Amino acid sequence: MALFLQRLVDGLSEGSIYALLALGLVIIYRGTGHLNFAQGEMALFSTYAVYQFGEWGVPIGLAVLMGMAVGFVLGAGTEVVLVRPISRKSPFAVFIVTIGLFQFLNWLDGALWGGQQLPSSAMGSKQGKFPSLFPNNPTDYFNVFGAAIKWQSFWMLVLVLVIGGGLYVMFNYTKLGLAMRAVASNSESSKLVGIRTGTVLMVSWGIAAAVGALGGVVYAGLTTNVNQSLMFSVFIYAAAAATLGGFDSPGGAVVGGLAIGVIQNLVAGYADEWVGQQMKVGVAFLVILAVLLLRPAGLFGTSKVERV
Amino acid sequence: MSLPIHLRSGGLPSWAIRVGATLSVAGLLLWIPTHGSDSLIDTCTTATMLMAAAMSLNLLLGFTGQISLGHSAFFGIGVYTTAIGVTRWGWSPFVTLPVAFAVAFVVGVLVSLPALRIKGVYLALVTLALGLVFPAFVKWPKIEWLTNGSRGLDKTGFKFNKANPTYELFGWNPWGNLRGQNVKPFYFWVGVSIVALVYLVCRGIVKSRMGRSLVAIRDNSTAAAVMGVNLAVTKGIVFGLSAAMCALPGSLSAIRTGTVTPDSALLTVAGSITFLVIMVVGGSGSLWGPVLGAVVYQFIIERTSGWSDPNRIPGAVRPLFSWSDVAPGSGIFALTLILLMFFAPFGIVGLWHKAVATVVTVVPKPAGTASVVHQETAPPES
C-alpha cells in the first residue's frame, strides 16, 4: 500500500510536468489547429533563461517569473513572425517551420549555454546544477500512510492544479477566455463580432509558451540538471497527455498529463523487469497510438472534421 | 540574344544539356574516390547515406503526403540488422543488406497499418514517438543478449586483410582496387550504389501507374478511393519500401564505422529531423531534391565544424558567429529551413527551376510527353 501510494504520488508529480506542457499544446491547438512541435524546445530555452537569471543573482522565484516572461515573448513572437504569415501557405509549411524552430532553439541553447562539451551536431548535453523552485533536499518529505512524500512532489501537484484552475477560470469567465474560445470555434465570425483574432492568437501562443516554461523549470528542478535533450521525451509525454485528454480540451490536458505520469510510474514500477526506466517512452507511444486509433478525439475532446 | 532561350524537348541542344549533365555527374563520381582527399571521400560517403535516407522519406512524404519523424528507427533497423548479423551470426556484411531491407520492409508495412487511419501531424507525432522508442528498445534488458544494450556492438564491418585489401562478394571483386591500400573509396562506392538503387526505385514508382495513383492519394484520398486506387495496399507497399530503403544506409553505417551504439545521432530523433530537413531544403516531392539537400547539408556541416574555434571562422562572417563556441552548422541549417518555407517552399530544386526558367525554357514536343529534367548536382567542394 505504501509503495503504491509512493508510486502514485511520484506519478502525479511527474504527470504535472506533462500536464503543464500539454496545456500549452492544447491552447495553441485550439486557437490555430497546429501542433507545436517546438513546444518542448521553447520551454527548454526559457528554462535556460531562468538558469541564466539565477547565475546573475536573481532569486529563484523572480527568475522563474522572468523566465515565463521570456517564454511569453518567444511564443508570441513565433506566432506573429513565423506562424501567422506561413499558415496562409499550408499546414505542412507550419509543421516544417515548427520543426525548424525546434532545431534552431536546440542549437541556440547549446550555442549560448552549452560550452565546448557539445559535439558539432549540437545534440549533446551540458550538465549544470539547476536551482530548484521547491525544496528538494533528501530530508524534505512528510509521511502519509507510511509513504514518504517529497514536499517537492506535493508542491508540484499544487502548482499544476493552481495553473490548471487559473486557466479554467480564464477560459470560462474572462473576456480574453471568451475571445480565445470564439477564435478557436470560428475565426471569421470572431472578426465579425469585433475580436482582434491576431492579438488573441498571439496572446494564446504567449500563454502556451509561458506555461510550458514553468513546466520546463519544474522538470529541470526535479532532475537537477539541464541538458539539451531534456525535453525530447517530455514533449512526447506531453503530446501523449494531450492526445489522451483531447487536443482541444484544457481540462483533458491536465487529467491526461497526470494519468500518463501515473500509468508510467505504475507500469514501470510493477513491471520493472519488462518495462523499467528504459521502456517508459514505449508506454507513451502505445497510449498515443491506441487513442488515435480508437478514439481520435481523446477522452474529453470534441471530434472535428479532420483538417489535414 | 533574348532570354529565356527556348529549347525544344528532344532537340539537339536539349540532348546536349542532358548528356553534359550526365557526363559531369559521372566524372565527379569517378574523380572523388580516385583523386579526392580521404576526408572528402568520407564526407561524400556520409552524404550518400543522408541522400538515401532523405530520398526514402521523400518517397513517403512527397508522393503520399504522409509525414514520418520516425525514419531514424528504420535507419536503426538497418544498423542493427547488419551489426547483429555480422557479430552474432557471422554473416557477410553484404548478406545483411538485403536482410536489413526485408526486415525494415516488414516493419514499415506494419507501421503503415495504423498510419492508414492517422492523418497529417498526428502521424508525425506517432512516428516521432516511434523514433524515441527505437533507441530505448535497443537498450531494453530483455533483448540485451542480441543488441548488447547501451554498450552497443563492435566489429560490425568487414574483416579486411590488411596486406591485401579486396572487397569480395563470394570470391568476386566487382569494384576493383581503385585506390591501392585504402578502403574509403570502397565505402563510397557502396554508398553510391545504394543511392543509385534508391533513386531507381523512387523513379520507377513515380513514373509508373502506381506513382500516379500515389499523387492521387496525396491530393485527395476520397477521390483516389473512388477511382479504385487500392489505398491500403498502395500505401502499405510505399511505406514498406520507404522504410526498407532507409535501412540500407543504416547498414552501410554499421559496415563503415565497425561499431554501433544506440545513442549515435542518426539513430535518435535527431536523425529523423536531419533527414526531414535535408529533404525539405533540397526540395520535397522532387527526385533530385534530397540529393542536393544532402550535399548542401554535409557541405555546411563540414565547413562549419571547426567554427567552435573563433580563429577558424572566415573573417567576413566572424562577427556573426564568434560569440559562441559551438559549431553553427545545425543552427544555420535550421534557419535556412525556416527561411526557405517563406521564400522557396520547394527548396533548392524549386529555386533552381525558377532560376533556369529565366534563362532557358524547354518547350515540350508537340505530341510527346513533356520532360523538363535538369539533372545536375552541385559539385561538393572541399
Place this chain on the structure above:
Amino acid sequence: MTLLSARGLTAGYGPLKVLEGIDLDVNEGEIVVMLGANGAGKTTTMRAISGVIARHGEITFGGHNIQKVGPDAIVRAGIVQVPQGRGTFPELSVEDNMRAGAYVRRDGSGAVQADIAKWFELFPRLAERRTQRAGSLSGGEQQMLAIARALMSRPRLLLCDEPSMGLAPLITQELFQIIERLNRDEGLSVLLVEQNANLAMHMASRVYLLETGRIVASGTAAEIGADDTIRKAYLGF
C-alpha cells in the same frame, strides 16, 4: 440622412477582383435589399464593408471615413454583419455566443446581461436553449442566434447575408418579420442580401441589383418591381 455610403468600392481575393467599383448608400432607418445571382459579388460586398477583406474606394459611416480601419473598429462604429450560413460559434453555448457578440462593448457585464435578457424575449426559443451548444441548434434557431448575437453589439446598421438560405419558407417569413420589427421598433438600419427576391422585395425601402461586380440597377422597391424588363430578367416573377 445617409448612414453608410460607398463610392467606387472595389474588393477581391488576391489577384481576383470581384467588385469593380460599387456605389451604394444606406440611409438612416432604411431596409436596403441587394439582389443578384450566385457569384455576383453580394457576399464580397458584405465582407468588404465589414473590413474582413482588403478593399479600396471611399466608405463612410455616419460621416466618418472607415476605409482604412479594421473589422473590430467597424463593429465598434456600429456596423455588424450576420454572415452567410449563420457563422455561429458551434462549440460555445448560446449565452456565450451572445456574450461574444458584445465583445466590443465597454459598458460592463450588467448592461450586457440586460441586453441578453432583452433579446431572449424577442427570441424565446433561444432562451430555452441558453446553455446548449450552438452547434446543436436547428438551422432556424442558429439564424436567430446569429441575429441576436449581432444585436448584442448595439449596431446602427445590420448587414444580413442571405438569412433565408437553407431555411423552410415559414421560418424565413418569421425571420423577415423579426427584421422588419427591429427596423421599425429599434430604428435599426438594415442592408439585406438575398437571392430570394419575392420575400425581400416587399419589405425593402430601396433595392440594388448586382451583376458580376457592378450595380446594374437601383431604385425604390416599387420602381424596380414596376420595371418589366428588370423584373423578368432579374427577379423572375
